Amino acid sequence: MSALPSGTERAIEGLRAEALEHGTRYIYDRIGERLAPWGEAGRARCRADLNWHLDFLLGAVAAGHPGPFVDYLSWLVELMRNYEVPGDSVDGLASLLQERLTGEQWAEVAPILAAGTQALIRRAMASASSAGDVLRTPSADSGVGHAMRQQLVAALVAGDSVRAAGIVSEVTRESGYIRMGERLVQPVMSAIGEMWQRREISVAQEHLASAIIHQLLVREFVSAPFADPVPRSVLLACVANNHHQLGLRILADAFELKGWSVQFLGADTPTADLLRQVENTRPDLVALSLSLGRQIPVLKDVVARIRERLGPESPRIIAGGPGLAGLGFLCSRLGLDGCYPNITSVPEIWP
Ligand code: B12
CATH class of the missing domain: 1.10.490.20 (Phycocyanins)
Structure with a gap:
């Protein structure tokens, strides 16, 4: 390619x-x-x-x-x-x-x-959708109740970090860190996004919600049970111009909890630097995130360049994020080895 x-x-x-x-x-x-x-x-x-x-x-x-x-x-x-x-x-x-x-x-x-x-x-x-629809999406089902998600949305919109902490802790205790991220945080943040889109909350409230969730994830992560180290390494990055790093952060945490050695490059990683880092550190796996479909040309370019530079020594390359939601069938066309809608579908995490 x-x-x-x-x-x-x-x-x-x-x-x-x-x-x-x-x-x-x-x-x-x-x-x-x-x-x-x-x-x-x-x-x-x-x-x-x-x-x-x-x-x-x-x-x-x-x-x-x-x-x-x-x-x-x-x-x-x-x-x-x-x-x-x-x-x-x-x-x-x-x-x-x-x-x-x-x-x-x-x-x-x-x-x-x-x-x-x-x-x-x-x-x-069509009539406008509502945030309630997002909280009920099938991918978000099982394990975490709809009411719990609604309560967390309300706490975040109110900027009530204490109440939000209680809900996040309770779900982590019952379902574990990874499932909490996937089945509570993902649909709840999706609902926050829809509320912003419908002008029901301000940009400030959306930013505050993200910041609170970020802090609570750190808090839960440090007290989660870590597996013994395994000799596997992963490099995770949001492609250039993707500023949404929360989802990829949870994926990075999931790898770390499984004992992997993790490099998390975070948001908006310039392609040239990403390539250099892959070439210099040779991870077993590269995981890329994109939030908007307009980032697809960058993703395709990154994947092609890694393969061009490393040839048969290329790592396995996977991608996910809202920019690929419902578009997993494009996986091989984009040169990827895997395209996943969430964390538990990544075979390295949930074999
Ligand atoms: C918080 C947020 C922001 C924050 C991000 C802060 C941060 N530190 O991450 C900020 C303010 C930066 C932001 C900016 C923008 N945002 Co925004 N944002 C959101 C919001 C509300 C939540 C994102 C989030 O954290 N979700 C929680 C995580 C846990 O879920 P996730 O990202 O989906 O990740 C999960 C999976 O996708 C998966 N995953 C993610 N990456 C990967 C990678 C791999 C390899 C794998 C296997 C899995 C995987 O695992 C995660 C856990 O299950 C979403 C709403 C939504 N539907 O997601 C909008 C949303 C994505 N944003 C949107 C928009 C429009 C924007 C802006 C263009 C707004 C603007 N006018 O400036 C900018 C674009 C910036 C850019 N160039 O990237 C739209 C996109 C619409 C579209 N269809 O194109 C959304 C959907 C909101 C909406 N409903 O309108 N945003």
């Missing part, structure tokens, strides 16, 4: 500046009147949003599947509804790309844009 972006990706990248101008004009020609209350800031916001559209479109092109673009637009349309920003379409981008890409490149991109348009229509007609 090549580490380089494909011709189509490069062509879209080359059209970026023009696409932002064209797309913004296209939207203002159609619904400019409804956007008037935002003044000049509205145009800047429009360009910024189109920039994101292109990033996620590139994520889908790199994956060879519309999934990352469709998921993003479904999320975006709900966010815009909550912010009472008038409807969106990808028609402006599509018209420019159709005109400027070669026939072969357009054949690659057109089905992705068409799937995105379908998603926008579907989502615009």
Whole structure:
């Protein structure tokens, strides 16, 4: 697999500046009147949003599947509804790309844009989801009760770290550290995210919730039972531009509890430094996390470059995180050895 972006990706990248101008004009020609209350800031916001559209479109092109673009637009349309920003379409981008890409490149991109348009229509007609739905997701079920999750959400939203500590400790006592992270923290933080998305809580409350959870994880981790050391090593990193490190931190802790030697590089790791660290330290396993589909090209690039540099001595490379949710089937297309939705599905952790 090549580490380089494909011709189509490069062509879209080359059209970026023009696409932002064209797309913004296209939207203002159609619904400019409804956007008037935002003044000049509205145009800047429009360009910024189109920039994101292109990033996620590139994520889908790199994956060879519309999934990352469709998921993003479904999320975006709900966010815009909550912010009472008038409807969106990808028609402006599509018209420019159709005109400027070669026939072969357009054949690659057109089905992705068409799937995105379908998603926008579907989502615009669907009713908004609620945080309660997230707390009930099947992956979150078993072991930890729905009521417990609701109580933790309430404590975090209120910034009540003492009450949150009591709940986290109780679940850890009953289910162990790893299951607590996966079945309590993951769905609860997902619900916090949905509440932010629906403007029910502020960014400050979301930040506070993350900070409290971070502290409580440290507290539970240090008193969890550690296995004897084993001669296995793992390097964990969030790919460049992924600032969501909580989930990967729990995975790192899970490896440490199993006796592995762990290097946790944390959030937003620059690709060149990540590669150097893998090359210099030769871990048995590399675990990468991504939070948004727009990070797929970076993930693909990192994986290809590790394999290019280390050849048959490459470590096993796995990935996960919200940016790959529901897209596990892309695993081999991205050059990965494994793609997992959560921690207990990683065979090294839960054989
Ligand atoms: C906290 C948070 C943040 C914090 C992160 C703080 C930190 N120190 O980690 C900050 C403020 C930085 C942040 C920023 C942003 N965020 Co945010 N964030 C969240 C939130 C609420 C919780 C994330 C979390 O900690 N979850 C708890 C952990 C335990 O769960 P997890 O990450 O899913 O990890 C589990 C699994 O995925 C898995 N896993 C994770 N990595 C890996 C790796 C491997 C190898 C394996 C096997 C498994 C695995 O294991 C974990 C445990 O089971 C989520 C909501 C959500 N649904 O997750 C939004 C969310 C991910 N964020 C979102 C957005 C939009 C953003 C911003 C763009 C906001 C903005 N406008 O700036 C930025 C982007 C920053 C960036 N470039 O990365 C959206 C993404 C929407 C989308 N579909 O694209 C979400 C879904 C919120 C929402 N509902 O709208 N965010």
